[in-house]
Amino acid sequence: MPKTGKILMAHGSGGQLSHDLVEQVFLKHFHNPTLANLDDAAVLPYFANDSRFALTTDSYVIHPLFFPGGDIGKLAVCGTVNDLSMRGARPLYLTAGFILEEGLPLEDLERIVTSMAATARAAGIQVVAGDTKVVERGNADGLFINTAGVGLVPDGVNISGADAQAGDVVIVSGTIGDHGMTIMSQREGLSFNTPLVSDCAPLNGLVAALLEASSAVHCLRDPTRGGLATVLNELARRSRVGIEIKETHIPVRSAVQGLCELLGLDPLYVANEGKLVVVVAEKDAKEVLAAMRTHEYGTDAAVIGRIVLAHPGRVVLRTALGTCRIVDMLVGEQLPRIC
């Protein structure tokens, strides 16, 4: 298949071009025996014992397709791996459905698939089933990816957003807002010359490390869309507890802070793709923090607050001046200011 080619409607017809695409792009990069069978469904070994399955699905529609620190393919793998990890599951398998826009350069597709395969390898998972469709030009923004992910939850691991308890400590794994501000600075019309890179990363290794350090991890969440503020609000509501955080303890990169100030945005509400929030019993907080900081995706981890009995369902931030204010859910979209 010529590397300079573009996606044609015929690539989705099920005929020769479809086969070429599967063989020369998808199989080439996602090579594993299950996928190579090219059967209608992946057949996987059954895990007995008392282990439980975790299953998740997500769709990825982003612009631009490539950004500093990643691309839509890496994002799709990380997003799915991270969703499984946030329940304490060990991610095992992924499916990938591609909706390609007619005219998409094959070179771009191959770059994205290569990146997905590399990220999957790094996360120790396999892409075992897939699908491709082509839609007419104008009906997709380059390509959309849909994934499903399967993982196993080890015995004794029970993590959910409803288990935060008063006295628990809230830890964030690193600087917030890096991904969202990277994307925003790349978008048309915002030609900022920033050193920003997306934090997009698979977090299963970090989760394994912190679960090893403590059996009293109560909640894990990745603050993607809506940012840290939204995730903390979800935890407060689901667990029916209050959360208190300290403004000065929240790690924010200076470039992110600067860009947010310029645009009138709040980093608390900006998306992350390689960060997580941990709620852990106070007795284990030190060990968990130490374990996180030794991991490559947790070097800037910090304790940012506590779970409290007061104001259930609400998140309260103590400002640098020592005053308190409520941090609510994000309503709608954050838009840059005019004046």
Next chain:
Amino acid sequence: MKYIDEFRDPALARRLLDDIAARSTRPANLMEFCGGHTHAAFKFGIRQLLPPTVKLLSGPGCPVCVTANADLDRAIAIARLPGVITTTFGDMLKVPGSRSSLQRARADGADVRIVYSTLDAVQIARQNPERRVVFLGVGFETTAPTVAAAVLQAEALGLSNFYVLSMHKLTPPATQAILRAGEVRLSGIIGPGHVTTIIGSDAWQFLPRDHGIPVAVAGFETLDIIRGVRSLVEQVESGRPGVVNTYSRSVRPEGNRTAIDVMYRVLEVSDAEWRGFGLVPDSGLSLRQEFARFDAARAFPVAPGPVREHKGCPCGEVLRGVVAPPECPLFRRACTPQNPIGPCMVSAEGACAAYFRYGEEV
């Protein structure tokens, strides 16, 4: 960022606040003209630390909020015309007009695009020579020069498909209108830092001179706002009102001559309708006759129908500082950021949005 940290030093902020508390003996009703100040004062938690004598009132400084329904209706009607691409700052999208919003027009098929700079709108006009591209010119003296620059660029490029619907407003006449109406007793005004960077602090001299009201021009960081408040408290206590520039790293007495010259090369002062104020003489900016071919108001004769105001929405009073957002019967009940009834709840600079987001008692 070092630059930000320097202006957020909590220890210094505490000392300045203690100083304010020590000096303030008489009531000081201070209006922050700018919605950016309203939001920043809430966000940094400054309001709770002021002594009970010092009250902060929100003013009309939200460009989207003061845009009259008649202007919104016209913008929406133009957006719905075939072959038109409407370009706008994002804040305008959700603001309800008499019957619709730009967001709804977009859902109905109108081509409405959010831009971050006026020059992006010119770029869109260049890339779409077969379409007519309208930029919605909303904003104060801060944005007007950039719109003027876009018109000059369109002229230089020989574009015949770029238009501006100028709904720009001037801030000193609105301030004067508030004082003339005499509905609120103001002891001082926190001058808008960004606007004054353009127009210069001298533009506010009429306030102490004609109205006996002190002005402190302030920036938008923690220490900027506290310093502005302290200057006003000092002036109130001494009984010697003047214009004090506490934002000297950005504001000069004469302002930014280059920006002003560009603005007045393309635009001229005209009467303008403000939400909450009605027609304010010499408070707006229209395209000059020689740039008439870029004027969307002339190029697109639309009849959007009679103007309707939402019954019971006191956004006008909020903009004049007469009603504080929590005093509005709709606030937090019928009117929320998800379902805004008035523009003050929509815009990121709106007073109601600030009170909604930060103003709830912990």
